[in-house]
Amino acid sequence: xFKNLLGYFSHDLSIDLGTANTLIFVRGEGIVLDEPSVxxxxxxxxxxxxxxxxxxxxxxxxxxxxxxxITAIRPLKDGVIADFTVTEKMLQTFIKKVHGNRxxxxxxxxxxxxxxxxxQVERRAIQExxxxxxxxxxxxxxxxMAAAIGAGMPVHEARGxxxxxxxxxxxxxxxxxxxxxxxxxxxxxGGDRFDEAITNYVRRNxxxxxxxATAERIKHEIGSAYPGTEVREISVKGRNxxxxxxxxxxxxxxxxxEALQEPLQGIVGAVKEAxxxxxxxxxxxVAERGIVLTGGGAMLRDLDKLLMExxxxxxxxxxxxxxxxxRGGGRALELMDEYGPSVFGLN
Amino acid sequence: MTDDATQDAAADAAEAEPALGAWLxxxxxxxxxxxxxxxxxxxxDPGVITALESDDFSALGAxxxxxxxxxxxAGHVGLDVDxxxxxxxxxxxxxxxxxxxxxxxxxxxxxxxxxAPLLTLLAVLAVVAALVAAFLLWPRGMxxxxxxxxxxxxxxxxxxxxxxxxxxxxxxxxxxxxxxxFASRLAExxxxxxxxxxxxxxxxxxxxxxxxxxxxxxKTAGLQIRFxxxxxxxxxxxxxxxxxxGPAPQGDSRRLxxxxxxxxxxxxxxxxxxxxDGEAVSIPASARRGRSARLTLR
Numbered sequence: 001x002f003k004n005l006l007g008y009f010s011h012d013l014s015i016d017l018g019t020a021n022t023l024i025f026v027r028g029e030g031i032v033l034d035e036p037s038v039x040x041x042x043x044x045x046x047x048x049x050x051x052x053x054x055x056x057x058x059x060x061x062x063x064x065x066x067x068x069x070i071t072a073i074r075p076l077k078d079g080v081i082a083d084f085t086v087t088e089k090m091l092q093t094f095i096k097k098v099h100g101n102r103x104x105x106x107x108x109x110x111x112x113x114x115x116x117x118x119x120q121v122e123r124r125a126i127q128e129x130x131x132x133x134x135x136x137x138x139x140x141x142x143x144x145m146a147a148a149i150g151a152g153m154p155v156h157e158a159r160g161x162x163x164x165x166x167x168x169x170x171x172x173x174x175x176x177x178x179x180x181x182x183x184x185x186x187x188x189x190g191g192d193r194f195d196e197a198i199t200n201y202v203r204r205n206x207x208x209x210x211x212x213a214t215a216e217r218i219k220h221e222i223g224s225a226y227p228g229t230e231v232r233e234i235s236v237k238g239r240n241x242x243x244x245x246x247x248x249x250x251x252x253x254x255x256x257x258e259a260l261q262e263p264l265q266g267i268v269g270a271v272k273e274a275x276x277x278x279x280x281x282x283x284x285x286v287a288e289r290g291i292v293l294t295g296g297g298a299m300l301r302d303l304d305k306l307l308m309e310x311x312x313x314x315x316x317x318x319x320x321x322x323x324x325x326x327r328g329g330g331r332a333l334e335l336m337d338e339y340g341p342s343v344f345g346l347n
Numbered sequence: 348m349t350d351d352a353t354q355d356a357a358a359d360a361a362e363a364e365p366a367l368g369a370w371l372x373x374x375x376x377x378x379x380x381x382x383x384x385x386x387x388x389x390x391x392d393p394g395v396i397t398a399l400e401s402d403d404f405s406a407l408g409a410x411x412x413x414x415x416x417x418x419x420x421a422g423h424v425g426l427d428v429d430x431x432x433x434x435x436x437x438x439x440x441x442x443x444x445x446x447x448x449x450x451x452x453x454x455x456x457x458x459x460x461x462x463a464p465l466l467t468l469l470a471v472l473a474v475v476a477a478l479v480a481a482f483l484l485w486p487r488g489m490x491x492x493x494x495x496x497x498x499x500x501x502x503x504x505x506x507x508x509x510x511x512x513x514x515x516x517x518x519x520x521x522x523x524x525x526x527x528x529f530a531s532r533l534a535e536x537x538x539x540x541x542x543x544x545x546x547x548x549x550x551x552x553x554x555x556x557x558x559x560x561x562x563x564x565x566k567t568a569g570l571q572i573r574f575x576x577x578x579x580x581x582x583x584x585x586x587x588x589x590x591x592x593g594p595a596p597q598g599d600s601r602r603l604x605x606x607x608x609x610x611x612x613x614x615x616x617x618x619x620x621x622x623x624d625g626e627a628v629s630i631p632a633s634a635r636r637g638r639s640a641r642l643t644l645r
Contacts, residue, residue, distance in 0.1 A: 152411040152446025288392065289412050304419075314391050316415020 013098065013135075014111045014329030015091075016146070017126065019076045020168025020191055020296060022056075022090070023326035024098050027333065031323050032098050036060035037168075039090050040072040052086075055093040064211040078188045079115035079143070079170040080122040084129055091133035110135035111329045111336075113146045115170045117186025141332055141344050143167070143325055144174030144184055147294040149344075150328025151318035155179055160282025161289065164271060164307070165325065166297025168192050171267050173274045175282055179343060183277050189266040191297050194219050201259030202238065206249055210238035219300070222253040225264055226302035226309070264303075268310045275311065290314030294324035367434040368402040371417075374426040375400075389419050396420065402438065409447050410439075568609045568644055571622040574599045579614030595619075608645040616640035 014025040017037070024033040035056030042053040053070055054062060062072040075086040095108065110130050114123055123140055130138045147165035148155050155161060155176045165172045168191040174184035195215040202210050210218075214236055222232040232253045240247040271291065275283060291313055293304060298321040307315045318324050332344045365373065375385060375396075382400075386393040395416055398406045407413045414435065421431035572580065574595045581592040584605030591603055594614075603609075613619050616635050621628040623644050634642035 152409055154409045154447045156447075289408055290391075290415065292411055292415070308390050312390055314389060314395075314416065314419070316412060316419070318411055319414065 011108045016326040025326040025330040039086050043069045081125045088129045088132040109137045111139045113143045113325045116142045116184040144172040146325045146328035150324035160285035162286040162291045166295040175278045187270040189263045193263040207241050208238035224253045224301040226305040293317045294321045367438045368400045372400040375424045378424045568607045570603045572601045573620045576618035578618035581612040583610045608643045610643050612641045
């Protein structure tokens with residue numbers, strides 16, 4: 001009874017708990033939080049305790065620049081929880097941030113998008129972590145489903161729709177029809193693997209070590225998935241491994257294209273596999289309408305062209321691909337209100 | 348008149364700026380590309396290009412696909428993609444660019460009792476209101492009669508109890524003989540106390556001074572307990588106030604007065620003799636709980 005009463009004041013949140021970024025969507029308000037999934041932990045000398053120093057953007061600014069007693073970590077890896085306690089703290093901070101300085105913080109019903117390929121144990125960890133962060137009820141939904149809804153795909157139609165969501169840790173490809181997933185696969189390749197590939201390329205070819213933040217900047221500025229007519233360049237600094245001193249050097253977009261080949265082929269392989277496994281009727285629908293790209297990875301230059309050439313199918317990028325999953329979760333919550341969590345929910 | 352003017356303005360705008368489809372076709376033709384060539388490059392069906400160039404967006408499905416194909420076509424033929432998107436938004440308006448509504452075909456909506464939560468809310472509010480009302484009214488409603496009674500009885504009985512306790516010697520044989528003149532002293536004390544209580548209490552509904560000593564005795568119980576063995580005891584008056592408690596040694600005797608009925612609890616029932624208003628009281632079997640006893644004297 002009391003639960004019903006509190007429901008009047010509750011705040012429904014849809015959380016895209018991503019490896020790279022966490023986004024929170026509030027019904028009626030839109031995206032209210034978009035912060036990197038990074039937490040800085042301070043080791044207390046003497047007491048041996050650990051204390052959260054910063055969360056989100058503040059913590060990300062510390063990545064690779066912390067003193068000995070502070071560690072900036074990403075508590076999620078490959079779309080799932082790598083450090084339970086820190087994830088819980090991070091979610092707690094984000095949820096508190098969303099509620100602001102309210103006198104009365106209502107219990108929140110929270111929908112969290114999880115990778116389709118996550119195990120039951122991983123899902124349970126995410127659920128418990130959200131409950132520990134103050135959620136009164138936690139609903140889990142598959143990321144590709146949320147991404148498709150957020151992109152505005154007609155998921156309810158008796159027609160195949162293929163979505164490829166490229167996140168920070170994983171890429172999820174799914175074929176959806178009649179509000180259900182017909183086929184889905186998850187590969188542990190995403191934005192982080194792109195950064196890693198760039199770092200490795202630079203170390204191998206230039207003998208220079210660059211940090212995570214620099215690799216990400218290179219990807220954003222000159223990263224490309226398909227050879228273009230224009231060659232762009234960027235000047236970066238890193239530590240020369242043989243000399244041991246910082247050196248400046250220039251990279252061009254063709255080099256980055258070469259560096260990204262391996263992770264890109266992982267994604268292309270997953271899409272081709274999905275097309276092979278899709279029932280022919282739904283495959284024909286996908287061929288007619290095309291594949292929709294969502295997630296931060298979809299913003300990599302000419303990724304749609306690469307997929308178009310590799311699959312021979314039309315590929316379109318959703319509007320505001322970075323927020324598709326969180327927005328889709330919010331819309332799914334509305335439908336779950338009417339039909340119950342069994343419509344899209346995993347738990 | 349106004350309608351005509353609006354129509355004219357719309358016609359002028361249409362003349363000045365070709366429709367999206369026409370604009371796309373012009374762009375493609377000026378780039379020297381045929382429909383087939385563009386469709387092949389974008390891995391699209393030529394019908395999709397034709398539909399875009401004739402503003403027939405409904406044939407292309409949800410807006411996410413229309414916008415995607417439009418972006419690809421505009422980019423391929425060298426048109427400004429942002430302008431293409433702006434023209435599309437102008438053509439279809441806000442409602443046309445909305446994502447399709449989510450529908451569940453083969454599942455029944457959950458039947459929710461819309462009234463139950465409201466009733467719950469009302470019930471909780473009623474309980475809260477009742478609690479608040481009880482909190483505000485309780486002390487005043489209960490205190491007035493109880494407080495006056497308590498003040499009069501306290502003023503009349505307490506000095507007597509004190510005097511009786513003060514004058515009660517600690518040993519058994521002497522105390523037995525001493526208790527006989529207790530009654531007379533007690534009556535005097537009560538009279539004095541009732542006089543002092545009534546002098547300021549002019550508003551009291553029933554002046555105690557007018558009441559004879561016998562009627563005071565009838566309202567209060569004069570209880571004497573003699574202990575033949577060591578025993579724990581407790582005596583409470585009608586208002587639940589504890590008149591006396593604790594272990595009493597063998598041979599002890601206590602004289603207690605308080606408003607009736609008086610509740611007596613004895614640790615060892617056989618170790619005490621009760622005398623109420625001069626008459627011995629036997630402890631009935633129903634009042635006994637093993638060795639102990641608990642009885643109410645009216």
